[in-house]
Amino acid sequence: MADLNIRHSEGDSGGRFYVMVEGHEAEMTYSKAGTSVIIIDHTDVPEALGGQGVGLQLVEAGIALARDRGLKIMPLCPFAKAQFDKHPEWKDVLR
Template structure:
């Protein structure tokens, strides 16, 4: 699965492509040190294939590399972060 980063001045999204379908996780950048993940969208054709989890892990890895924190407004990402205590270094619940 290939995950691409698309960024603009106010935020961006992580896009995963698999089997000809795209899933996304969108975020807003509130400061150089904080992003708010606000949406995860996975089409029905990709459900159950771990795409949402891969996007969440990618966001965490990007935050670690970039030195920023994540505030999870997205219900999916928030639920994932509650299951992964090891993400606590970058996720502010």
């Protein structure tokens, strides 16, 4: 799948990465744990977008944020955790 136009919104306690594809919204949410860790707590990709790499690109957006800000990620969401297991090159941001 081509690069998606992933958007990011953030508040004091956490944030979300989200994208609209063909009228369907997919998102990944995270919580802030102190000043140095974010917790990926939820990834939701509608069935219509399944298997297209949308969830992976949302997690990759979180990886980029963590690297940019010098943060570590705790992937509590089962999907995010599975992606971390498949991508050893992300271990630099894994807590």
